[in-house]
Amino acid sequence: MNPWLLASIVLAFCLIPCGIAAFRGSPVDRLLGLEMGGVIVSMFFITFSETLGNPNFYDLALACALMAFGGGLVFARFLERWL
Amino acid sequence: MTAISILLGFSVVVCVICCLALALFRDFYVRLHYLAPVTTIAFVPLLIAVVIREGAGQAAMKSILVFAALLLINAVLTHATARADRVRKLGHWTADPNEQIPGSSVPRS
Numbered sequence: 001m002n003p004w005l006l007a008s009i010v011l012a013f014c015l016i017p018c019g020i021a022a023f024r025g026s027p028v029d030r031l032l033g034l035e036m037g038g039v040i041v042s043m044f045f046i047t048f049s050e051t052l053g054n055p056n057f058y059d060l061a062l063a064c065a066l067m068a069f070g071g072g073l074v075f076a077r078f079l080e081r082w083l
Numbered sequence: 084m085t086a087i088s089i090l091l092g093f094s095v096v097v098c099v100i101c102c103l104a105l106a107l108f109r110d111f112y113v114r115l116h117y118l119a120p121v122t123t124i125a126f127v128p129l130l131i132a133v134v135i136r137e138g139a140g141q142a143a144m145k146s147i148l149v150f151a152a153l154l155l156i157n158a159v160l161t162h163a164t165a166r167a168d169r170v171r172k173l174g175h176w177t178a179d180p181n182e183q184i185p186g187s188s189v190p191r192s
Contacts, residue, residue, distance in 0.1 A: 003085075003087060003088040003091050003092075004091065006091075006095075007091045007092075007094070007095050007129075010095045010098075010099065011095060011098060014098050014099055014102040015102075016102075017102040017103050017105060017106035017107075018102055018105065018106075020106045021105045021106045021114070026111075028111065028164065028167055028168040028171060029111055029114070031164055031167075032105060032111075032114050032115060032118065032164065033105065033106075035118055035157075035160055035161075035164065036101070036102060036105050036117070036118055036121065039118070039121050039122055039153060039157065040098060040102065040121065042149060042153060043094075043098065043121075043125070043126065043129060046129060046133065046146060046149065047091070047129070049142070050133065050136065050137075050142075055141055055142050055145070058141075058142060058145035058146065058149070059145070061145075061149050062145060062148055062149050062152060065149055065152045065153050065156060066152060066156075068156070068160075069152075069156040069159070069160060072160045072163070072164070073159070073160060073163055076160070076163040076164050076166070076167040077163070077167070079167045079171060080166065080167035080170045080171065081170075
């Protein structure tokens with residue numbers, strides 16, 4: 001099996017513990033699952049891009065990393081002040 | 084087994100360990116620390132594997148860009164999350180004068 005495909009599959013399964021963390025505990029505890037998920041998805045898109053040989057997925061990885069930052073920061077500020 | 088396989092394997096194993104630790108540990112600050120190895124220890128071998136396979140091209144440049152973005156983003160996000168947790172618990176995020184800080188050997192005046 002192609003090592004890039006294998007890495008993509010394992011990284012996709014890594015989202016399961018992130019999902020478990022995001023569904024359990026206090027709101028701030030759940031935020032950790034979301035943040036870890038954003039990083040893992042970015043890495044997944046890079047390995048998946050190499051699997052398919054399609055460099056367009058690199059843009060998706062970059063967009064995902066930046067969106068995870070925005071989303072995580074907004075959640076953190078909301079949890080700090082209002083929620 | 085090629086160098087790419089070894090690098091990818093190392094990267095993925097670090098990701099798996101950190102994700103499992105995030106799901107299994109209970110303490111918030113312990114779990115918060117497991118965000119860092121994914122963006123540093125796990126991402127660098129992945130980056131090297133991409134550069135080995137693709138060479139100095141578009142893919143390598145974009146991977147480096149993603150790595151740089153995640154490196155900066157993760158530090159800010161970790162600080163913001165820890166601060167949010169502390170503000171929710173204490174109402175402020177600065178240390179109290181008489182607060183006992185775990186692991187700190189310097190007594191606070």
